[in-house]
Amino acid sequence: MVSVTIDGVTVKVKKNTSILEAAKAAAVKVPTLCFLKGINALGACRICLVEVKEGGSGLQAACTLPAAEGMVISTNSKTVQEARQVNLELILSNHDKRCLSCVRNGTCELQTLCEDMGIDDVHYEGANMDRPKDTGSASIVRDPNKCILCRRCVAMCGNIQKIGAVGTTQRGFNTIIEPVFGKSLEDVPCVNCGQCIISCPVGALSERNELTSVWDAIHDETKHVVVQTAPSVRFALGEEFGMPTGEGVTGKMANALRRIGFDKVFDTDFAADLTIVEEAAELIDRVSNGGKLPMITSCSPGWVTYCEHFFPDFLDNLSSCKSPHQMMGAVIKSYYAEQFKIDPKDIFVVSVMPCTAKKYEQEREEMAVNGLRDVDAVLTTRETARMIKQANIDFVNLPEADFDKVLGESSGAGVIFGATGGVMEAALRTVADKLTGENLDDIDYECIRGIAGVKEASLTIAGMDINVAVANGTGNAKKLLESVRDGKKQYHFIEVMGCPGGCVNGGGQPIVSASKRLEFDPRVVRAKSVYSEDVNKQKRKSHLNGEIQMLYDDYLGDENGHLAHELLHTHYHQKAKYK
Amino acid sequence: MIQVDQKLMREELISFIEEQKKKKGPLMPVMQKAQELFGALTIDVQELIASELDIPMSDVYGVATFYSQFSLEPKGEHIVSVCMGTACYVKNIEKIMDKLVDVLGVEPGETTPDNKFTLEPTRCLGCCGLAPVIMVDDQVYGRLAPSDVAGIIVGY
Numbered sequence: 001m002v003s004v005t006i007d008g009v010t011v012k013v014k015k016n017t018s019i020l021e022a023a024k025a026a027a028v029k030v031p032t033l034c035f036l037k038g039i040n041a042l043g044a045c046r047i048c049l050v051e052v053k054e055g056g057s058g059l060q061a062a063c064t065l066p067a068a069e070g071m072v073i074s075t076n077s078k079t080v081q082e083a084r085q086v087n088l089e090l091i092l093s094n095h096d097k098r099c100l101s102c103v104r105n106g107t108c109e110l111q112t113l114c115e116d117m118g119i120d121d122v123h124y125e126g127a128n129m130d131r132p133k134d135t136g137s138a139s140i141v142r143d144p145n146k147c148i149l150c151r152r153c154v155a156m157c158g159n160i161q162k163i164g165a166v167g168t169t170q171r172g173f174n175t176i177i178e179p180v181f182g183k184s185l186e187d188v189p190c191v192n193c194g195q196c197i198i199s200c201p202v203g204a205l206s207e208r209n210e211l212t213s214v215w216d217a218i219h220d221e222t223k224h225v226v227v228q229t230a231p232s233v234r235f236a237l238g239e240e241f242g243m244p245t246g247e248g249v250t251g252k253m254a255n256a257l258r259r260i261g262f263d264k265v266f267d268t269d270f271a272a273d274l275t276i277v278e279e280a281a282e283l284i285d286r287v288s289n290g291g292k293l294p295m296i297t298s299c300s301p302g303w304v305t306y307c308e309h310f311f312p313d314f315l316d317n318l319s320s321c322k323s324p325h326q327m328m329g330a331v332i333k334s335y336y337a338e339q340f341k342i343d344p345k346d347i348f349v350v351s352v353m354p355c356t357a358k359k360y361e362q363e364r365e366e367m368a369v370n371g372l373r374d375v376d377a378v379l380t381t382r383e384t385a386r387m388i389k390q391a392n393i394d395f396v397n398l399p400e401a402d403f404d405k406v407l408g409e410s411s412g413a414g415v416i417f418g419a420t421g422g423v424m425e426a427a428l429r430t431v432a433d434k435l436t437g438e439n440l441d442d443i444d445y446e447c448i449r450g451i452a453g454v455k456e457a458s459l460t461i462a463g464m465d466i467n468v469a470v471a472n473g474t475g476n477a478k479k480l481l482e483s484v485r486d487g488k489k490q491y492h493f494i495e496v497m498g499c500p501g502g503c504v505n506g507g508g509q510p511i512v513s514a515s516k517r518l519e520f521d522p523r524v525v526r527a528k529s530v531y532s533e534d535v536n537k538q539k540r541k542s543h544l545n546g547e548i549q550m551l552y553d554d555y556l557g558d559e560n561g562h563l564a565h566e567l568l569h570t571h572y573h574q575k576a577k578y579k
Numbered sequence: 580m581i582q583v584d585q586k587l588m589r590e591e592l593i594s595f596i597e598e599q600k601k602k603k604g605p606l607m608p609v610m611q612k613a614q615e616l617f618g619a620l621t622i623d624v625q626e627l628i629a630s631e632l633d634i635p636m637s638d639v640y641g642v643a644t645f646y647s648q649f650s651l652e653p654k655g656e657h658i659v660s661v662c663m664g665t666a667c668y669v670k671n672i673e674k675i676m677d678k679l680v681d682v683l684g685v686e687p688g689e690t691t692p693d694n695k696f697t698l699e700p701t702r703c704l705g706c707c708g709l710a711p712v713i714m715v716d717d718q719v720y721g722r723l724a725p726s727d728v729a730g731i732i733v734g735y
Contacts, residue, residue, distance in 0.1 A: 154637075164635020169644045180640040181622055181651070578622060578636075 034150035109201035136184030153196035193302035194356030194507015232418025240385030251400020269410030271328035273542035301361035302498025329374030354506035380508025412540030420472035420502035664703030
C-alpha cells in the first residue's frame with residue numbers, strides 16, 4: 001500500500017493503482033473521456049489531466065498514472081483547469097456538433113463533459129473532418145465525423161473481442177478509426193455484436209435504424225403486426241426511462257408495445273423454451289448416436305458469425321437450431337397464422353432484441369421458410385425505447401400487462417437465456433430430466449453462472465459424465481476453442497455468447513456511461529435480476545411449458561422431427577474475412 | 580513463374596516471422612521484411628502477417644498507414660520522385676507535377692496501369708540549386724520546364 005495526497009486528502013491505495021481510482025477513494029471526481037474501466041486506459045484524450053506537485057512533475061493523465069508513495073496531486077489547479085479546457089475545445093473544434101439530431105443527444109459523454117466543464121464557446125475555428133458515413137453494415141452505422149478518436153471501440157473490438165474490425169489508421173489530423181483499406185464494416189470480419197456502440201462515448205457508432213419500417217407496418221391496415229421481446233430486454237429497457245439499472249419491466253413493456261399498436265405481443269422467452277427442447281433433443285441424439293461433439297450453442301448471431309469467420313473448422317459443431325427469435329418468427333408465420341386464420345404474407349414480425357447482430361441475422365438468406373422471412377424487422381432495446389417515447393407513453397407510470405396467448409408462456413429456463421451460462425443451464429435442466437426420466441428438483445447450476453470469461457463443469461447426469469464449458473465474449477470463445485482444437489480440453493457441450501456477460505450486456509442494450517461503470521458492472525446487476533425472475537417463475541424447465549407442449553402436440557409432432565427441422569433449424573457456411 | 584515467386588516469398592516471410600516471434604515487438608521488423616520481399620504491404624501480405632502473428636489485421640494496417648516507409652500498393656518499375664521542398668515549390672514544381680500527371684495519366688501517389696511508373700511527391704531531394712527537380716529512380720533532372728517532362732518519360 002502507498003499513501004497519496006489528492007487535493008489535500010491523503011488516501012492509502014495499492015501500489016500502481018491509477019490516480020483516477022485513487023481519486024475516487026478520496027471522493028474526488030476526475031473527468032474522463034477515453035477511459036473505460038477494464039477496457040481502455042490510454043491517456044489519449046488528455047481530459048483526465050492532473051498536476052503532480054510532489055513525487056513526479058507536470059501534467060499527467062490520471063487514468064494511466066500509477067500511484068506512488070508520497071505523491072501529491074492537484075486535480076483542480078488553474079494549470080489543470082486551463083489545460084483540460086484547451087484539450088476539450090480542441091476535441092470539439094473537429095467534432096460534428098449537430099447534437100439535436102444526434103442519436104446520442106442526451107446520452108453523449110462529450111455533451112455531459114461540456115456541461116460539467118462549463119464550455120460556453122469553442123475558440124478554435126479550424127478544418128473539420130468531412131468523411132462519408134459507413135452505412136454498409138446490416139447492423140452498425142459508423143460516422144467518422146462524430147468520432148473523437150478515444151479508441152474505446154478499438155480496445156473493445158481488438159483487445160476484448162479479439163476481432164479488430166476497426167483500428168486506428170493514418171496519422172495527425174488525418175487519423176481515423178476505421179476498418180482496414182478504407183473498407184466498409186460489412187467487408188471485414190465484423191460480427192455485428194455492437195460492443196463498439198456501447199463502448200462509444202459519442203454518436204460515432206450506432207445501430208442501423210429500423211424504426212421507419214416498423215412504424216410504416218403498424219400504420220398499414222393490411223398488415224398484422226406482431227412483436228416479440230427477448231429475455232434480457234425487460235431487465236434493461238427501464239434504464240432508458242431513468243429507472244434503476246437491471247429493474248425488471250416485463251409488464252410495462254408488454255403494455256407499452258400494445259399501446260404503440262402492435263396487434264399481438266409475444267414473448268421470445270417462449271421461443272427460448274422451444275430452442276431448449278430442440279437443442280436438448282439434438283444434444284441427446286449427438287451424445288447417444290456418435291454425432292459431432294462438442295455441440296456448441298447457436299443462439300448468438302454475433303458468435304455464429306465469429307465462428308464462420310475465424311473457426312470454420314467448428315461449423316459442424318454448432319447446433320443446427322435457429323436462434324429463438326428466428327424460431328418464433330417461423331412459428332408465427334405457420335402455426336399461429338393457421339390457428340388464427342391469418343394469411344402469413346400479411347404478417348409482419350418485429351423482434352425487440354438486446355442485440356445488433358440480430359439485425360444481420362434476420363437478413364440471412366437461410367432465415368426464411370417457403371419464401372417468407374421468419375422476421376421482418378429487428379429493433380434494439382434502445383430503438384424500442386425511442387419508439388415508446390415517440391408514442392408519448394408514460395412508461396414509468398404504466399400499469400403492467402401480460403403477453404398474448406399461444407406464444408406468450410415461458411419458463412424460468414427461457415428467462416435465463418439472457419445471461420452468460422443461461423442457455424447451458426436451461427438445456428441441462430431439460431437434458432437431465434429427459435435422461436433420468438424424472439422431474440428433478442436440483443436444477444440450479446451455480447457453477448456456470450457469473451461473468452468469468454470461461455467457465456467449466458463436469459457433471460454426472462443419469463450415470464453419464466458430461467463435460468461442459470461456457471464462454472462469453474468472442475475473445476474468450478477464441479481461447480476456449482483453441483484449447484479444444486489443440487486437444488487440451490474435451491467437452492460434450494459448449495455455450496458461447498458473443499457479448500461479454502451475454503445478452504444482458506448486448507450491443508443493443510441501453511448504454512451505461514463510463515462514469516457509471518466505475519460504480520457498478522451492468523453485466524452483474526442485470527444478471528442478478530434475470531436469476532431472481534427465474535426463481536419466481538412457476539415453471540422453471542422449458543419442456544414443462546404448457547404452450548410448448550401444445551405446439552408439439554397440435555402442430556410440430558416430434559422434437560427434432562421433420563416439421564421442426566423445416567421451421568426451426570438452419571445451417572452455416574465459412575466466410576471470407578475480407579471482401 | 581510469378582506465382583512460384585509469390586509462394587517462395589510467402590514461405591520466406593513465414594520463416595522470418597517464426598524467428599521474430601521469439602523476440603519482443605516483432606511487428607515492425609516483420610513489416611519491413613515483407614515490404615522488402617513483396618515491394619508493398621498489399622491486403623494479402625497484411626493478412627498473412629496478421630494471421631502468423633495472431634493479431635488483428637487492423638493492427639498491421641494501422642502501423643502501415645502511420646509510417647511513410649510502408650506502401651500499400653506495389654510500386655511501378657520506375658519511381659518518379661517529384662521534389663515538393665521549399666526551393667522547388669517557389670520554382671513552380673506544381674507545374675511540373677501537373678505535366679507529369681498529364682503525361683503519365685495518374686494522380687500523385689499512383690502507379691500507371693502498365694506498372695511502369697509510380698508518381699511520388701517527396702520531401703527535399705537536397706539539390707535546391709537545381710530547382711525545380713525530379714528524380715527518375717537514381718537519375719536527377721534539374722532546372723526543368725514543363726515542356727521537358729514528356730521527353731524525360733519517353734526515355735524510359
